Amino acid sequence: MLEINNLKSRIGDTEILRGLSLSVNAGEVHAIMGPNGSGKSTLAQVIAGHDDYVVTGGEVTFMGKNLLDLEPEERAREGIFLGFQYPVEIPGVNNAYLLKAAVNAKRKHQGLGEVDAFEFLKVAREKMALLGMDPKFLNRGVNEGFSGGEKKRNEILQMAMLEPSLAILDETDSGLDIDALKAVAEGVNTLRAPDRAIVLVTHYQRLLDYIEPDFVHVLSEGQIIRSGDKSLALELEEKGYDWVREAANA
Amino acid sequence: MSSENIESIVNRRYEHGFVTDIESEGLPPGLNEGVVRAISALKKEPEFMLEWRLQAYRQWLEMREPEWAHLHYPPVKFNEISYYSAPKSDEDRPKSLDEVDPKLLETYDKLGIPLHERARLAGVAVDAVFDSVSVATTFKEKLSDVGVIFCSFSEAVLEHPELVKKYLGSVVPRRDNFYAALNSAVFSDGSFVYIPKGVRCPMELSTYFRINAANTGQFERTLIIADVDSHVSYLEGCTAPMRDENQLHAAVVELVALDGAEIKYSTVQNWYPGDENGVGGIYNFVTKRGDCRGDNSKISWTQVETGSAITWKYPSCLLRGDNSVGEFYSVAVANNMQQADTGTKMIHIGANTSSTIVSKGISAGKAQNAYRGLVKVMPQAHGARNHTQCDSLLIGKECGAHTFPYMEIKNPSARIEHEATTSKISADQLFYCRQRGISEEDAVNMIVNGFCKEVFKELPMEFAVEAQALLNVSLEGAVG
Numbered sequence: 094m095l096e097i098n099n100l101k102s103r104i105g106d107t108e109i110l111r112g113l114s115l116s117v118n119a120g121e122v123h124a125i126m127g128p129n130g131s132g133k134s135t136l137a138q139v140i141a142g143h144d145d146y147v148v149t150g151g152e153v154t155f156m157g158k159n160l161l162d163l164e165p166e167e168r169a170r171e172g173i174f175l176g177f178q179y180p181v182e183i184p185g186v187n188n189a190y191l192l193k194a195a196v197n198a199k200r201k202h203q204g205l206g207e208v209d210a211f212e213f214l215k216v217a218r219e220k221m222a223l224l225g226m227d228p229k230f231l232n233r234g235v236n237e238g239f240s241g242g243e244k245k246r247n248e249i250l251q252m253a254m255l256e257p258s259l260a261i262l263d264e265t266d267s268g269l270d271i272d273a274l275k276a277v278a279e280g281v282n283t284l285r286a287p288d289r290a291i292v293l294v295t296h297y298q299r300l301l302d303y304i305e306p307d308f309v310h311v312l313s314e315g316q317i318i319r320s321g322d323k324s325l326a327l328e329l330e331e332k333g334y335d336w337v338r339e340a341a342n343a
Numbered sequence: 344m345s346s347e348n349i350e351s352i353v354n355r356r357y358e359h360g361f362v363t364d365i366e367s368e369g370l371p372p373g374l375n376e377g378v379v380r381a382i383s384a385l386k387k388e389p390e391f392m393l394e395w396r397l398q399a400y401r402q403w404l405e406m407r408e409p410e411w412a413h414l415h416y417p418p419v420k421f422n423e424i425s426y427y428s429a430p431k432s433d434e435d436r437p438k439s440l441d442e443v444d445p446k447l448l449e450t451y452d453k454l455g456i457p458l459h460e461r462a463r464l465a466g467v468a469v470d471a472v473f474d475s476v477s478v479a480t481t482f483k484e485k486l487s488d489v490g491v492i493f494c495s496f497s498e499a500v501l502e503h504p505e506l507v508k509k510y511l512g513s514v515v516p517r518r519d520n521f522y523a524a525l526n527s528a529v530f531s532d533g534s535f536v537y538i539p540k541g542v543r544c545p546m547e548l549s550t551y552f553r554i555n556a557a558n559t560g561q562f563e564r565t566l567i568i569a570d571v572d573s574h575v576s577y578l579e580g581c582t583a584p585m586r587d588e589n590q591l592h593a594a595v596v597e598l599v600a601l602d603g604a605e606i607k608y609s610t611v612q613n614w615y616p617g618d619e620n621g622v623g624g625i626y627n628f629v630t631k632r633g634d635c636r637g638d639n640s641k642i643s644w645t646q647v648e649t650g651s652a653i654t655w656k657y658p659s660c661l662l663r664g665d666n667s668v669g670e671f672y673s674v675a676v677a678n679n680m681q682q683a684d685t686g687t688k689m690i691h692i693g694a695n696t697s698s699t700i701v702s703k704g705i706s707a708g709k710a711q712n713a714y715r716g717l718v719k720v721m722p723q724a725h726g727a728r729n730h731t732q733c734d735s736l737l738i739g740k741e742c743g744a745h746t747f748p749y750m751e752i753k754n755p756s757a758r759i760e761h762e763a764t765t766s767k768i769s770a771d772q773l774f775y776c777r778q779r780g781i782s783e784e785d786a787v788n789m790i791v792n793g794f795c796k797e798v799f800k801e802l803p804m805e806f807a808v809e810a811q812a813l814l815n816v817s818l819e820g821a822v823g
Binding site for chain 1 (some may be wrong): 368405429769770771772774775777778779780781782783785789790792793794
């Protein structure tokens with residue numbers, strides 16, 4: 094589904110991704126781990142198409158299409174979803190309104206008509222119940238005055254409504270207490286599907302206690318230096334990142 | 344124009360031939376007493392009206408153009424303006440929409456203006472336009488059944504001189520300010536509304552339905568009187584870009600609300616703002632004031648301002664009656680080279696008066712947008728309350744937003760609150776929306792409409808929908 098080959102990217106004058114390769118297939122859950130500054134979030138932003146990151150080399154294809162040719166909104170409509178580490182507040186814009194606009198943008202791209210307002214609300218309420226969210230959130234400004242946990246839950250709600258083929262969740266666990274973490278993880282687990290891939294970008298192993306990955310990759314200095322199954326995450330937790338780095342350099 | 348010419352105009356004013364000449368050609372540029380007399384004569388006005396105009400003219404001569412506004416423009420050459428422009432003859436007008444600038448039609452399309460209205464707005468010759476007169480006639484009948492007077496100002500001067508005499512200039516005196524004095528001397532036409540005691544006007548009054556609305560000219564004069572316990576909602580303007588050859592517009596609007604009366608005045612203004620460099624745009628210097636003359640009266644101003652090169656406008660409320668209420672809701676958009684200096688004045692005079700100000704300024708391109716507001720509480724105004732909320736939204740890096748709040752509080756029991764915010768549409772917000780599949784333009788529109796929501800909800804329903812569409816068109820290409 095997603096093929097990244099020797100990807101290089103910089104922000105300003107700083108080289109961040111230095112020849113990263115990764116292959117993700119439908120139905121798989123990948124965890125990308127690594128120390129701060131290793132390029133985890135950059136990878137997520139580059140896949141989503143953020144302007145600040147300049148791609149200086151390599152290829153990225155998504156379902157056979159050259160992703161780097163597409164605008165961010167086109168990538169989203171093709172089925173890529175990024176759950177932000179710091180979801181931005183948009184005061185005055187109703188949460189339901191943004192959700193509906195997003196759903197309709199995707200439907201239009203797929204040649205479908207606009208979603209019926211009642212049907213939309215019904216589905217949104219169902220998904221919110223699943224995530225343990227108060228339906229009142231629909232009528233509040235996008236992320237306006239939300240707590241950290243509410244923002245992250247809201248991201249998962251958007252993901253649930255948009256039904257992406259590829260979801261990248263950037264540090265979805267950061268800033269969450271254990272109950273919120275469980276709720277978010279449960280939400281993500283219900284969205285696991287044979288036709289959907291999920292990439293978890295995370296610093297800590299603890300999220301992986303709740304969302305079990307098929308693959309774990311360690312990112313360091315803009316490259317994947319080790320890949321394995323979920324046991325790699327446990328090993329990292331025990332031995333720290335230096336251990337992998339030393340092993341890679343040896 | 345030489346002085347002999349003027350004299351000959353004045354002296355010939357009763358000749359029938361003269362009037363038709365002026366009607367087809369307009370007055371030559373320049374302003375003097377003769378021109379004032381000629382305008383009055385053209386309108387066959389009674390003596391009191393001419394006297395009123397002449398006094399205003401003499402007062403205007405002694406006044407100076409205000410310079411305090413946060414606006415920059417070359418001085419207006421008052422002697423190069425024609426103070427009575429003739430209505431365009433049908434021969435000069437486009438014969439059908441096929442002859443109209445396609446760009447204008449494209450805008451109408453985006454705004455969703457009905458086909459028959461497009462023709463009227465674009466100035467297509469009357470006989471080619473869908474006949475709206477019959478609509479207006481039915482409308483007038485319905486109003487006269489309940490005793491509401493709604494007519495052109497010129498008609499009111501002739502048909503209801505006692506009301507005009509009593510109320511004209513009672514809210515905005517002739518010498519109130521430079522532009523008000525100028526308007527008082529040379530006003531061309533406008534609207535007149537009288538709502539009798541206890542009557543709730545059965546429909547929204549809109550300039551659109553006033554016959555002859557097309558020729559009100561550059562110095563519009565509006566007077567609305569709501570008698571005891573009456574209610575009226577008045578809509579001014581139009582979301583469609585108006586075709587207009589006059590660069591300087593100096594209107595005066597006076598509202599009078601007697602005991603228990605309520606006036607809701609909504610404006611959507613979309614005059615030509617000039618091109619990207621600001622060339623050719625309209626200067627809009629307006630004096631709008633409402634007088635809550637009676638106890639328990641209420642005046643509410645709602646405005647959406649997107650047009651004009653320069654806007655100088657402060658719809659105000661004099662809260663004279665006890666328990667009277669003044670409201671001001673405003674969205675002012677300035678894009679490209681537009682400059683806006685707008686706001687309100689709330690003057691608390693009666694006891695337990697309250698006022699609300701919600702101002703939303705949006706600046707994009709290289710535009711400058713200033714909010715200027717005065718809240719004044721007089722010594723006798725016990726228990727006055729005001730809440731002011733003043734928000735600015737910036738789009739891009741080259742525009743500016745300025746806030747000039749003035750407060751003069753002379754009664755210690757007053758409760759005054761002022762909140763102000765400035766925000767920017769951030770790159771992060773846009774990226775967030777785009778990552779959800781929403782285009783950049785749609786994202787900007789969504790954020791701007793969210794920002795203006797509080798004001799839009801004050802507009803009558805169909806006006807609100809149009810205003811939203813208008814905002815989107817006004818800010819097209821503002822990002823990127």
